Amino acid sequence: MAEITTLAEAVAEFIHDGDVIAMEGFTHLIPFAAGHEVIRQGRRDLTLCRLTPDLIYDQLIGAGCVRKLVFSWGGNPGVGSLHRFRDAVENGYPRSLEMEEHSHAGMAARYAAGAAGLPLGVLRAYAGTDLPAQTKSISSITCPFTGEELAAVAALRPDVTVIHAQQADWKGNVAFWGITGVQKEAVLAARHSIVTVEEVVDELVPHGPNHVVLPSFVVSAVAPVPQGCHPSYAMGYSSRENRFYLDWDRISADRGIFEEWLRRFVLETSDHIEYMELLDEATAQVGEARN
Amino acid sequence: MSSTEAFSPDEVMTVTAARQLRDGAVCFVGIGPPSEAANLAHLTHAPNLVLIYESGTIGTSPRVLPLSIGDGELAETAVSVVSVPEIFSYWLQGGRIDVGFLSAAQIDRYANLNSTVIGPYKRPQVRLPGAGGAPEIAAAVGEVLVMIRHHRRAFVERVDFLTSVGFGRNGGGRSGLKGAGPTAVITNLGVLRPDQQTKELMLTSIHPGVAVSKVLEETGWNLKVADELSVTPPPTDLELATLRDLRHRTREAHQSWKPASG
Numbered sequence: 001m002a003e004i005t006t007l008a009e010a011v012a013e014f015i016h017d018g019d020v021i022a023m024e025g026f027t028h029l030i031p032f033a034a035g036h037e038v039i040r041q042g043r044r045d046l047t048l049c050r051l052t053p054d055l056i057y058d059q060l061i062g063a064g065c066v067r068k069l070v071f072s073w074g075g076n077p078g079v080g081s082l083h084r085f086r087d088a089v090e091n092g093y094p095r096s097l098e099m100e101e102h103s104h105a106g107m108a109a110r111y112a113a114g115a116a117g118l119p120l121g122v123l124r125a126y127a128g129t130d131l132p133a134q135t136k137s138i139s140s141i142t143c144p145f146t147g148e149e150l151a152a153v154a155a156l157r158p159d160v161t162v163i164h165a166q167q168a169d170w171k172g173n174v175a176f177w178g179i180t181g182v183q184k185e186a187v188l189a190a191r192h193s194i195v196t197v198e199e200v201v202d203e204l205v206p207h208g209p210n211h212v213v214l215p216s217f218v219v220s221a222v223a224p225v226p227q228g229c230h231p232s233y234a235m236g237y238s239s240r241e242n243r244f245y246l247d248w249d250r251i252s253a254d255r256g257i258f259e260e261w262l263r264r265f266v267l268e269t270s271d272h273i274e275y276m277e278l279l280d281e282a283t284a285q286v287g288e289a290r291n
Numbered sequence: 292m293s294s295t296e297a298f299s300p301d302e303v304m305t306v307t308a309a310r311q312l313r314d315g316a317v318c319f320v321g322i323g324p325p326s327e328a329a330n331l332a333h334l335t336h337a338p339n340l341v342l343i344y345e346s347g348t349i350g351t352s353p354r355v356l357p358l359s360i361g362d363g364e365l366a367e368t369a370v371s372v373v374s375v376p377e378i379f380s381y382w383l384q385g386g387r388i389d390v391g392f393l394s395a396a397q398i399d400r401y402a403n404l405n406s407t408v409i410g411p412y413k414r415p416q417v418r419l420p421g422a423g424g425a426p427e428i429a430a431a432v433g434e435v436l437v438m439i440r441h442h443r444r445a446f447v448e449r450v451d452f453l454t455s456v457g458f459g460r461n462g463g464g465r466s467g468l469k470g471a472g473p474t475a476v477i478t479n480l481g482v483l484r485p486d487q488q489t490k491e492l493m494l495t496s497i498h499p500g501v502a503v504s505k506v507l508e509e510t511g512w513n514l515k516v517a518d519e520l521s522v523t524p525p526p527t528d529l530e531l532a533t534l535r536d537l538r539h540r541t542r543e544a545h546q547s548w549k550p551a552s553g
Contacts, residue, residue, distance in 0.1 A: 090415060090416070101421060124427070129455065131426065149467075182374065210372040
């Protein structure tokens, strides 16, 4: 059964130095607040998994929390590069970064295998590409029925999966809808899971397209964190703040500007409420300066 | 009628790419120029084009171009929204996609694509975002359309990393794959298509006002030119007006949005 708790307590209890962590979300419902809390609590040597590491992984990498990245596409969607990720790969700053690189289909199959308790996922993938030569968790297998050679990928089983959802009820059942990415598989593949939610409600009723419910018994902790996915969005609650993604290109391109941003907005704020207040203040000041 | 002064090379590229899509086709779309081309086709000659984004949105009709692959409008206007494992397994691998669009940082004469690294993998000069959905799109869709801006850094003798297979390093690399592979490479200068036998890309069409010598100069290998080289028909007034209107709406919706580079 999931306990309803605070984000700080959930991170302290479940996420440890050296853990394999998946913070999933496919553009929608990205658990930014949880990532910030991991930075605040100073976790180190993490292996981070995700199909689409974006700004929050860029921040975790730049903050020095990450030893290894397991991923399939690392960019700032619609904008360009992740500069902290690139600095780590190209220059080893602030530390070198190990990589385990896949395609989206491969990563999705790895989580699905983990969720199903299988040692591997089987799919048609990676044909003719240079990825298998670089990535040990990609291999091949011969179908015993047809003789066809197929790609095999090792199951991915994070110590902890962290996601953001629209709602939970008081029993800790979790509901999310819209673009749901690979979050269900990532939660079921993990030993523990932390879910931040926009709100806790008395009863979960179906909403919008593709409504997914994770029953309380597969969730370790639920923490109410309104706007916990900002600057991504929660369908029905908030819009994507595209401005932040555009601004991030400038903030992250320079080590000094990034480190100052990290200190001011993450390390010196106590929680997500304070972070959002500070961000709103800074945005208002920029707005005035522009007027 | 349009004149060569009346449109930009990027507009010709987008319009030419849009024309490759037949009405009723099922199209797997990526962000950037491909999304613009697919939406242009949807708004002009192909109202029954089915747009699928890898975020799991099937049959979308966004009013403005999405900034990311998972913008809310894609889900709100979709016929169906499914999970990411499902979009890749049942829909892409399952063989339900007719056309896929890809772009890349590098392409070679056999239309192999690199979106992983410039330089050696372990010590890259430039770390690019990586494969995303591309390797399986390249393998599984009925045909692949590539959109890429034409310059020597992109059109290379040998891709530094083979992220998505066109016809393999020597042109014989598609055995066992379901899809036909790349059928057209659409650039801001012209259109390249693979030779039926050798699979090597040939310049088959050149955009209005572009010299063949310019295309050869911007290609890092000895590009073959088709015997029957055609000139790309210029964008029509309707195509141009629709494209500009779409860009205008998108700019209004996303502050500081610019047409993405390919």
